[in-house]
Amino acid sequence: MATLKCPKCRRPLELTGLAPGDEITCPCGNVTSVPARSRMRWPFIALGLLACPCVGVVAAGTMRNFVRFGQRARAAECKSNLKAWYTTQKLHFRDTGTYEPVFAKVGFTPERINRYAYFVGQGPMEVRDEERSAVPDGAVSVGVDTFWFKELRPIDLEALPPQVKARLGVSGTCPACDITLACAGNTDNDEALDVWVISTGPLDLQDVDGQAAEPGVPLHVVED
Numbered sequence: 075m076a077t078l079k080c081p082k083c084r085r086p087l088e089l090t091g092l093a094p095g096d097e098i099t100c101p102c103g104n105v106t107s108v109p110a111r112s113r114m115r116w117p118f119i120a121l122g123l124l125a126c127p128c129v130g131v132v133a134a135g136t137m138r139n140f141v142r143f144g145q146r147a148r149a150a151e152c153k154s155n156l157k158a159w160y161t162t163q164k165l166h167f168r169d170t171g172t173y174e175p176v177f178a179k180v181g182f183t184p185e186r187i188n189r190y191a192y193f194v195g196q197g198p199m200e201v202r203d204e205e206r207s208a209v210p211d212g213a214v215s216v217g218v219d220t221f222w223f224k225e226l227r228p229i230d231l232e233a234l235p236p237q238v239k240a241r242l243g244v245s246g247t248c249p250a251c252d253i254t255l256a257c258a259g260n261t262d263n264d265e266a267l268d269v270w271v272i273s274t275g276p277l278d279l280q281d282v283d284g285q286a287a288e289p290g291v292p293l294h295v296v297e298d
Contacts, residue, residue: 080104149268152190152257153292156272158182159192159255160290163274173244173253173274175214184216190259190268191229192216195243199230214243218259229258229267237279238271238295245275252276252289261298268298 076089082104092098094110162180163173174180175194184192186202197214201207203221218226231239234256244253252275258267270292271279277287279295287293 078106078108081106148189148259148261149270149294151188152259152268152270155184155188155190155192156255156257156270156292157290160272160274163253164290167249167274172248173251175243175253176212177214177216178209186219187222188216188219189223189226189261190257191218192255192257193231193234193242194253194255196231201228203228225263226260229260233267234258235269235296238269241271241273241277241279256295259298264298266298267296268294269296270294 077086078089078098079085080087080100080102083100083102085100085102087098087100087106089098089108092108094108096108097105098108099105159180159182162182166172166174166180175197177183177192177194177200184190188202193215195214198210198212199215199217200209200213201217202219203217205221207221215231218229220226220228234242238256241254242256244251246252252273254271254273254277256269256271258269260266261268271277271287272292273287273289275289277293279287279293281287281294282297
């Protein structure tokens with residue numbers, strides 16, 4: 075039952091059968107008009123219904139950007155180590171006229187707690203599945219630190235794309251030679267790998283955006 079309180083005595087007045095604008099007399103003698111029904115709440119309700127999907131879209135976009143930011147942050151490890159390896163190779167070449175695939179011989183030792191594995195070709199790998207893993211003689215690859223990141227799976231040379239494997243290591247006859255390194259990691263725990271390469275010379279490879287490889291610049295070959 076619709077009612078209206080008398081503005082004078084606050085007595086409830088029944089509005090049944092009355093339309094907006096009709097007058098109603100209170101027993102106290104006060105005459106008042108039936109107010110028009112409020113329409114203001116409907117725009118707010120409609121706005122709320124429209125805003126809800128927008129909030130969902132914004133939240134989804136924010137989550138995607140957060141995931142991408144995390145992936146870029148993890149890839150910074152890979153790019154930093156590729157550049158460090160490139161620098162050691164150029165210094166070694168300046169002194170010897172050759173490039174050296176064995177990591178220890180050029181002083182390349184990626185720090186532990188690494189999400190990416192590093193490969194310069196076929197040969198011994200430093201497997202990081204224990205707190206203090208031994209480094210085999212002649213190691214030309216370093217595995218993911220699965221001791222620290224127990225949720226990550228090991229990555230071996232065979233997991234790399236064929237076009238990357240084919241270009242690793244020393245190519246040509248030194249001093250007219252070049253050397254190529256790759257790193258690979260799983261940044262979001264799916265089946266795909268994130269793969270980067272760097273070389274002292276030109277490579278007939280393109281990055282994920284179709285850009286050609288340049289010597290000394292990390293190239294993003296496969297995006298996870």
